[in-house]
Every structure is written in structure tokens, then in C-alpha cells.
Amino acid sequence: MKKPYEELRSARWFAPDDLRSFGHRSRALQMGYDHADWQGKPVVAIVNTWSDINQCHSHFKQRVEEVKRGVLQAGGFPIELPAISLSEPFVKPTTMLYRNLLAIETEELLRSHPVDGAVLMGGCDKTTPGLLMGAISMGIPCIYLPAGPMLRGNWKGNVLGSGSDSWKYWDERRAGNISQAEWEEIEGGIARSAGTCMVMGTAATMMGIAEALGTTLPGASSIPAVDANHQRMATQCGRRIVDMVWEDLTPAKLFTRKHFENAITVAMAEGCSTNAIIHLVAMSRRAGPECEITLDDFDRFSRKVPVIANVRPSGDKYLMEDFYYAGGMRGLMSRLRDGGLLHLDAMTVNGRTIGENLEGAAVYNDDVIRPLSNPIYNEGALxxxxxxxxxxxxxxxxxxxxxxxxxxxxxxxxxxxxxxxxxxxxxxxxxxxxxxxxxxxxxxxxxxxxxxxxxxxxxxxxxxxxxxxxxxxxxxxxxxxxxxxxxxxxxxxxxxxxxxxxxxxxxxxxxxxxxxxxxxxxxxxxxxxxxxxxWKQPPKRFERGYGVMFSRHIMQADKGCDFDYLETSYGGPTDEPAIF
The missing domain is CATH 3.50.30.80 (IlvD/EDD C-terminal domain-like)
Incomplete structure (x- = not known):
């Protein structure tokens, strides 16, 4: 049943015949928009974590235009809202210090603006959990657009995987086995395109988890960033979010504990990053007590779910580009489905269940995505x-x-x-x-x-x-x-x-x-x-600013490192902003 226009959040800003709404409309007209741009339409926020210093998201400048195209095609009004970018290699001392800041920013961007739904653009390690944590807490319909992995690296005919081969060859250089000239050749060949690390690092892990949770379109998480399929997927996200707004498909109506158990299962099977535990625990606690998972859940699932993605660093040979060609996340999940390891009735953002989305999914290379009977590791990754x-x-x-x-x-x-x-x-x-x-x-x-x-x-x-x-x-x-x-x-x-x-x-x-x-x-x-x-505690790390707030409210790793006051259990939902 389609939600009436009058019940959209954005209608509170634009529809009334009063002075405050006059101000909203006149300022929109000031930017060159027309009444026809928003009248009777959902307003869709595109939360974009692009920046000039985020290598994983360097294609997002173009992708946001492709998302806008999809929103317009479906009869919505797109607005881009930039958010903190969190480039993993450049932000010091660590992007983890700012994951919760991105979550806060996402939640408050969506709450404070006249938006009805959101497309979340992320991929670099902390952006996936940060965006989803904020959107879950805000509670409006949202769909996640993963950045996708970069192309495989190359050096003298050897395939290079970002990160994993950096450590490997650095040890060889320290041992005196690689020259300065060779090191510089590796430096120029290990990261060749836009996109996230092309090994099964935290970025690929979390994008896969986002798909397992049902927050992406089917197959979206493993498309290489520079593949034309990625462009089309971006536009499809724009079209789909408009329908999600009319359907009022919010995170609260989507997420159950089954979704998070599916996410753990996929994480184990894909040979996930250890960071998956922290982020997934935090996301589950945002979704509510009925969804909460713990370290014990991870260990329980690790006993029964083998690693079947033969992708570095758990695997010994392949990278995410190979994983995509072998069937990608749908292929991996089809193997888990056939082994009875997934909750197939879990709903996803396209309005269909995981089981329905896996119809026709297949694996095209049994060495890249192994059968359950021939895993690369008999238990889960963690x-x-x-x-x-x-x-x-x-x-x-x-x-x-x-x-x-x-x-x-x-x-x-x-x-x-x-x-x-x-x-x-x-x-x-x-x-x-x-x-x-x-x-x-x-x-x-x-x-x-x-x-x-x-x-x-x-x-x-x-x-x-x-x-x-x-x-x-x-x-x-x-x-x-x-x-x-x-x-x-x-x-x-x-x-x-x-x-x-x-x-x-x-x-x-x-x-x-x-x-x-x-x-x-x-x-x-x-x-x-x-x-x-x-024992004496070491000196304070912060005396002022965001760091003080971080130090006072950060929880320990087993609780997901969220701020205590951001969890669902801390209090009720925040009221909608008053419009006077």
C-alpha cells in the first residue's frame, strides 16, 4: 500500500500554507529548483562520503549523479548530503576514532533535513558500519550503495593484493631480498583504480555483510568499482529507494535477529576481517535488543560455517575481481543456502527475501568459491x-x-x-x-x-x-x-x-x-x-573536543566500541524536529 504524500517527512517542510514553509519553498527556488521538483514526491538524501583524499571513493563524484538519475526516473527529488569521508590510509591515528562520528553525522543529517529516504554511499572500511549505524538509529528507509573493490594489482606478472602483499613484500625488503627500485615498482602497481582493497579486508568484508543484512541490491557488494555494472547498480539504487519510501520499508520493519545471523554466516564463509566482529556487534545493538549479537554468537557460528571464499588473506591465490567473476556474493550465498546455513525468509531492501534473491545464483569457479565439502578452512574465519x-x-x-x-x-x-x-x-x-x-x-x-x-x-x-x-x-x-x-x-x-x-x-x-x-x-x-x-593508569589521551566525548562514552571491543548513549537500550527514539 502506497504511503500518502501528506505523511511524508518532507511534506512537513514543503506542503503547509504558512510562513515557515514559504521560507523553505522560496529558498529551494533560490537554488534553481521548481515547485514541480518536490510537489507530491519523496525527497531522497544521497549521503556521499566522497572526498579528494578518499581513494576508495574517488568514483563517487560520478556515481552520485547516477544515483540522482535513478531517483529522478522513479519520480523522486534527490539531494546530495556530503558526510565525513574517513579515508582508511590517511586519517590518523585511526578511522575507528571517527566511525561513531560518521554514525552521528548520518543520523543527524537525515533527521534535520526534509528527507524521506536515503541512499548511503560508502565502502572504505569504517564508512559501511558508520553509515548503517546512523541510518538504523534514524529509522527512515535507506539503501546501501557499496563502493566496490578496485582492480587487481600487478608487478612483473605477479598479481598483487593491496594490504596483504604490502606486508608480504615489506618483510622481503626488510630481509634485503627486494631493492629500492623494485619496491617503487610495487608501490606503483598495487593499487590501480578507484575502489576499496581488492583482498577480503575490512572493506570487502563489510560490503559483503551489508548485502547479507539485506541492505544492498542483490549482488551489489562485489561488483568492481570501475565496472559498468557498478554504474547501473547506482542508478538502480536511486530508483529503488523511491519505492521504499512509498512502501515505508524502514530498518525497523526490515531487521530481525535472522538478518544478523545471516551476516555472521556470510562473514565466516567469506574469510572475513577481524573488524567484522566489532562493527556487526555495534550495528546489531543499534537495531534493538531483539537483534543483538555477541562474541559468543560469532564463536558458535565459526564452529559450523567453513571458509569457502578462496580470497586473500585467508585464501592463497585469488582477489575480489576473481570472486566477482566466479559468482560474487550471490554465488557464495547460494552455497550457504544449499547447505542450510541461511535464513532464507529474511526480507531485503528490494522487497524480496534472501531466498527469492538467490534464485538462479550460481558459482562459475569452484576454486574461487569452494563447495562446502572442500573449504579452504574447515571452521569459520574467526x-x-x-x-x-x-x-x-x-x-x-x-x-x-x-x-x-x-x-x-x-x-x-x-x-x-x-x-x-x-x-x-x-x-x-x-x-x-x-x-x-x-x-x-x-x-x-x-x-x-x-x-x-x-x-x-x-x-x-x-x-x-x-x-x-x-x-x-x-x-x-x-x-x-x-x-x-x-x-x-x-x-x-x-x-x-x-x-x-x-x-x-x-x-x-x-x-x-x-x-x-x-x-x-x-x-x-x-x-x-x-x-x-x-598499577597506574597512563596519562589522559584528550583534554578537549571530540576526544573527550569519545573517551567518556566509548565502550569496549566486546560491546562494539559504540558510544553508550547511542545504543537503542540507552533510551527511546529521538522525536522529529519541530518546524516553526
Missing amino acids: AVLKGNLAPDGCVIKPSACSPELLKHTGPALVFDDYPALKKATDDPDLDVTKDHVLILRNAGPQGGPGMPEWGMVPIPTKLVKQGVRDMMRISDARMSGTSYGACVLHVSPEAYIGGNLALVQTGDTITVDVPARSIHLHVSDEELARRRAA
Whole structure:
């Protein structure tokens, strides 16, 4: 049933015969619009995270025009609303510090303007969760337009994957196996087009999750950014959002717990980034208590959902372009469907169920998207560990680390901050062996600040030159989804607020047992109590501004690192703005 025009939000701004609406109409006319542009039509916000310094979104300047075309074709009135861009490699200390700021901006942009629905344009790591968190909290119809992956890289006939091969070849350079000239050739060949990292990093992971949640058009998440199909998809998003407004298909009417369980399933099968846990937990808590998922849910699903996307870094060969040609997200989800691993009745933004959207989906390369009977890893991409070192949990990506390190006991080598760590790992005389457990702390949500991607702790140069390419590392930081190795991350509670990671001393013995899902510091409770009594919290990270708000309200990694006052459980929905 079509929603009456008079019930649209935008009609409150434009329709009444009063002085305030006269002002709205006259100012729209000032910009060259005509009454016919908005009369009887939905106003569609296009939240665009383009900027001159966001490489993943460099094609969005054109895509926004293609979205507008679709909105106009369907009888809507499009308006572009720029939002903070959050370019992953350039924003310091980390884009994670500003994910919640993008969520706030998205929510308030949509609430404060005369808009009835929204197209959310994102893709670079934190933009997907930030946009969706804000839109979920706002509650108007929305559709997500993923940026898509860039084309595969190339160097001397070798296929390069952004991020993953950066780490790989950097270690070879540190070992003296690559020259300066060769390094510069790699630099110029590893990122060749607009779009996100073309490995299964955080960007590709979160775009896939957005599709699994039903917030994109079918198949949208894996289209390469510069493919003509991506242009057509952008226009289709513009057309579809107009219908969603008339249908009043809001996030509250779309999301159920089944949607988030589908998202976990897809995340595990695609060999997801460890960051998926933080973002998906936060998104589920925005959607309401009935949708909330926890670390335990991730671990439960990891036991039954194998990794079937043979895409780096979990895979050993292929990239997102290959994944798309092999059938893309619809192909992967069709395999999960056939294995009975998806809720097929979950509704999506095109008004059809996941099951209906997967009709006719197929896989065209069984090595890129493996059958469930021949996975690249028998369990899911992530495992959640708990123990006295991480009472509230931590995470490891076993599909991307050396098998012999899945059970490891060794002495700790502790660093209190990243500069000290980096200086030490570059020291050729560092007292370290491959059996050590490298510890980086005070790098969590508050300590980082913002939980930077320092968790793929560099292997000491001394060991790299000996041929060591993986060793056990533990931190309260995150790591890039393009990273790999035996890295235990997101230790919660973090060291900065007094978590037990703060009490570890160099030489302490630590055991990590991934099959048993345990992490244990071999120090008595009595000794830990003595150390805690002597512990002093590090200095404040912020004295003013956004940083103070961040420090006061950021929650720990196991809760999704959202601000406490933004969660649904904090209070009721915000009233619509008064128009006087």
C-alpha cells in the first residue's frame, strides 16, 4: 500500500500554507529548483562520503549523479548530503576514532533535513558500519550503495593484493631480498583504480555483510568499482529507494535477529576481517535488543560455517575481481543456502527475501568459491578466545595464521606503546626468539586512542632475516582486514583501563590454544593482585573536543566500541524536529 504524500517527512517542510514553509519553498527556488521538483514526491538524501583524499571513493563524484538519475526516473527529488569521508590510509591515528562520528553525522543529517529516504554511499572500511549505524538509529528507509573493490594489482606478472602483499613484500625488503627500485615498482602497481582493497579486508568484508543484512541490491557488494555494472547498480539504487519510501520499508520493519545471523554466516564463509566482529556487534545493538549479537554468537557460528571464499588473506591465490567473476556474493550465498546455513525468509531492501534473491545464483569457479565439502578452512574465519588475560574475550583469525601457532606457549615480550615496539623490532640485537609472544598494550579503544590497526605487530627484523614470517602476537588493538598471521586482537578489557593485559611482565609465560578457545597468563591470582595494586593508569589521551566525548562514552571491543548513549537500550527514539 502506497504511503500518502501528506505523511511524508518532507511534506512537513514543503506542503503547509504558512510562513515557515514559504521560507523553505522560496529558498529551494533560490537554488534553481521548481515547485514541480518536490510537489507530491519523496525527497531522497544521497549521503556521499566522497572526498579528494578518499581513494576508495574517488568514483563517487560520478556515481552520485547516477544515483540522482535513478531517483529522478522513479519520480523522486534527490539531494546530495556530503558526510565525513574517513579515508582508511590517511586519517590518523585511526578511522575507528571517527566511525561513531560518521554514525552521528548520518543520523543527524537525515533527521534535520526534509528527507524521506536515503541512499548511503560508502565502502572504505569504517564508512559501511558508520553509515548503517546512523541510518538504523534514524529509522527512515535507506539503501546501501557499496563502493566496490578496485582492480587487481600487478608487478612483473605477479598479481598483487593491496594490504596483504604490502606486508608480504615489506618483510622481503626488510630481509634485503627486494631493492629500492623494485619496491617503487610495487608501490606503483598495487593499487590501480578507484575502489576499496581488492583482498577480503575490512572493506570487502563489510560490503559483503551489508548485502547479507539485506541492505544492498542483490549482488551489489562485489561488483568492481570501475565496472559498468557498478554504474547501473547506482542508478538502480536511486530508483529503488523511491519505492521504499512509498512502501515505508524502514530498518525497523526490515531487521530481525535472522538478518544478523545471516551476516555472521556470510562473514565466516567469506574469510572475513577481524573488524567484522566489532562493527556487526555495534550495528546489531543499534537495531534493538531483539537483534543483538555477541562474541559468543560469532564463536558458535565459526564452529559450523567453513571458509569457502578462496580470497586473500585467508585464501592463497585469488582477489575480489576473481570472486566477482566466479559468482560474487550471490554465488557464495547460494552455497550457504544449499547447505542450510541461511535464513532464507529474511526480507531485503528490494522487497524480496534472501531466498527469492538467490534464485538462479550460481558459482562459475569452484576454486574461487569452494563447495562446502572442500573449504579452504574447515571452521569459520574467526575464533573468540577467553581466559584470565581476556575475561571479556579477544579474537584471532586462525584461517590466516600458521597452523603450528594455533597452540602455542611462550615467554612474553611486552611493549607499552607502538613507538617503543617499533624501535625494538628494528633493533638487530633485540633479545627475542620465534617462540616469544610479542605484547602490545595501551592500544585499545581508550588507550590507542581509537583502537588503531597496530595489532599485526611487526616481526622483529632480526627474525625476519632468519626467515621467520609468523609468530604469536597479542594486543588490545585491531589489525587491518588485509593483515594476516598469528595475531590475537581486541583483548577486553583493554590495558589502558586496567585489564589484565596491563599486568603482564616480560618473561611471563602465556598459552594460546585456539581449538580450546582459551588464552591464559601463567601468573597466580595473588601475584596479579599485587601487580594491580601497583598499577597506574597512563596519562589522559584528550583534554578537549571530540576526544573527550569519545573517551567518556566509548565502550569496549566486546560491546562494539559504540558510544553508550547511542545504543537503542540507552533510551527511546529521538522525536522529529519541530518546524516553526
